[in-house]
Amino acid sequence: MTTEDAPICSAKGCRAPAVWVLAWNNPKLHTPERRKTWLACEEHREHLSQFLGIRGFLKDVVALREWNDSAADG
Numbered sequence: 001m002t003t004e005d006a007p008i009c010s011a012k013g014c015r016a017p018a019v020w021v022l023a024w025n026n027p028k029l030h031t032p033e034r035r036k037t038w039l040a041c042e043e044h045r046e047h048l049s050q051f052l053g054i055r056g057f058l059k060d061v062v063a064l065r066e067w068n069d070s071a072a073d074g
């Protein structure tokens with residue numbers, strides 16, 4: 001069993017495996033179609049969502065598995 005390349009939560013200091021993808025966009029920096037992504041574990045999804053949400057940056061929260069599936073579909 002390997003977790004070497006498992007995606008890790010983006011929360012500061014957190015080493016937990018990511019379960020969620022938070023897709024966001026800062027209209028001051030990014031064109032509207034652009035999506036930046038943060039990864040979140042179960043514990044930090046709420047925290048990171050709120051951080052982006054109150055700034056109006058948060059676009060989407062998707063389960064990592066679904067995100068990878070849709071990315072593979074192109």
Ligand SMILES: [Zn+2]
Nearest residue numbers: 009014041044
């Ligand atoms: Zn975390």
